[in-house]
Amino acid sequence: MCPPEYFTVEYAINPWMDTATPVDPELAVKQWHQLRETLLDLGHTVHEITPEPGLPDMVYAANGAFVVDGTSYGARFRHRQRAAEATAHRAFYDAYGWRFVAPAETNEGEGDFTYLPDAYGGLILAGYGFRTSSTAHAEAQEVLGRPVVSLRLVDPRFYHLDTALAPLDDQNVAYFPGAFSVASQRVLAQLFPDAILADETDAFAFGLNLVSDGRHVILNSEATGMAAKVAAAGYTPVQVELSELKKGGGSVKCCVAELRP
């Protein structure tokens, strides 16, 4: 995770960002700490990457890389405003001694990649259409040695895969079909017949931008419908307020990069 020390909305690179809407920096820091405490209370270890001035979106740590089986496939950001974040993330992984592979293709880390270790022997799902190039999917497959399923995102509000789809455990997902092309919807229905289907209201409340440990599902407090759906499926929803970070176009998942040894 990356503390939101320099978080602000000073440019707009997604439909959620509006430079005219003020951010409450103190509230952003408070909400971020509540998310961190929630993870710690659930028994997770949290490492912090040092925020850098001039990189207000660095709080969305999940965009900095995608780690599977101890290998970190680095990010290469679509927009110049975020480009320097990739270097900071690389330094973080180097300092921890992780194997790091620098990408040649544009990709935004866990924003557009996710991994299900028990689905089909270990499956990567990858989004494209707004940020990550589809060519990065093939690159990730070569780097990580796991099959990658490419999914096309079609709604600009759901510009990263992790705004439209989330693993609930090691083999099942929740997703909002309307965020995907018709063909990608068919692929998801084939791969995940037991998925929880979110609707537009759930997705709009960032209800899919969640972090799950397979039992507890941490999600945005505004996503009440999604909380009810995961509870009905036997998971325990844990709701956190992240109103300020939503102004930058992200929520729970965006703030948490998962390290998979």
Ligand SMILES: CN(C)C(=N)NCCC[C@H](N)C(=O)O
């Ligand atoms: C799920 N993740 C990681 C995200 N969706 N990230 C949010 C990025 C927000 C940033 N202002 C941007 O537009 O890049």
